[in-house]
Amino acid sequence: MLSRRGALLLAAGSFALLSPPVRRPPKAAPAVPPPVRPQLEALLTARSAALLRRDGAALTALAAPEAVPGELTLLARLAELPLAGLGYRLTGVGEPTVGGGESGAAVERVSATAELGYRVDGVDAHPALLGRRVEFVRSGGRWLLASDEPAGAVALWDLGAVRVVRGARSTVLGLGEPGELAKTAALADHAVPAVSEVWGSGWAGRLLLEIPASEEQFAQLLGVKAADYQGIAAVTTAATGPDGQSAADRVVLNPEAYAELTDLGRRVVTTHEATHVATRADTRAWTPLWLSEGVADYTGYRSTGRTPRQIAPELAKDVQAGRLPAALPLDSDFTAGAVGIAQAYELGWSACRLIAERYGEPRLTAFYRAAGAAGPTASRDQWLDGLLRAQLGVGLDAFVKEWVAELKRLFGG
Known part of the structure; x- marks a missing residue:
């Protein structure tokens, strides 16, 4: 069924040709603003350079008025820090939004996430990395920094x-x-x-x-x-x-x-x-924490003259009370705030001390490096058993028995 408009046009066609539509010049396409991300990246690059040069004028020229005091405070806080490098990498950019500013006028804003990398001169071969939340505002046709806050550490x-x-x-x-x-x-x-x-x-x-x-x-x-x-x-x-x-x-x-x-x-x-x-x-995600924390404690206490009872008082109490370990500590035993975390560290130290005392320090360091060189391909215990056999000539079960016997000898259990 034709619409009423369609019927009228058809009827008009029986008397005369319809007038052709008036041709008008095409409307100009609305101006497409340049992509926001490259502008923000350029701003952060310029800001990083200003911070490295300790250039307050250049730094504040890149900041929104409300951010200028914070930028000057930042510059003062960094005055002594010998920076060899500093830079941002945008990891996420939100859609621009428009809201009211302090004066009531509409203000365009963009929020972003970034990774901040910085190097301390004479120390860092590679940048230390921090997550940041960064906000920008558009003013006078250009983007300015509104805030730079930590996202995490x-x-x-x-x-x-x-x-x-x-x-x-x-x-x-x-x-x-x-x-x-x-x-x-x-x-x-x-x-x-x-x-x-x-x-x-x-x-x-x-x-x-x-x-x-x-x-x-x-x-x-x-x-x-x-x-x-x-x-x-x-x-x-x-x-x-x-x-x-x-x-x-x-x-x-x-x-x-x-x-x-x-x-x-x-x-x-x-x-x-x-x-x-x-x-x-030489440390990897699969390196057992009893080993990584144990070698650190072993090295820390080495040459201090402290006795095993002074180094591991909680472990000594447990052994004397008949509470002997059945296995090497689990990674979860080292979780911050875990019950028995002190014993976990002392158990790790005692296992590494045993390797150094019985097999020699070079065997301890070689064992540690071998642990990092190749991760588990089977179960963790099977991997550790093979590692012990290859480096010390003793399997996991035999090592644990040897270790427990040493604890009894040290602490009189």
């Missing part, structure tokens, strides 16, 4: 002005007084050769340490809950480099827990963390 400069102390083999970044940072640098300088005695010189031979002002800030630097890491004196973090071997290692200290340690305790903790840095190239 924070940077030390997010928390305050970074002070820098250089040691002979260390760089310490902190928010405290230079005198306290210098004490930590001295401990780090001592730790480096102590670690190299066991693990050789095939690592950077230099440490970068970060010291926030509180336990809460310590957790923020790690991007974790403070309650889960309460009492933990230090953690080593790293971003693996493009070759899969080198890394941007940071030893992050918990100032509250670290301050409660004796001088010897601080020395042991610093050497423990330095061992993680030295063994980074």
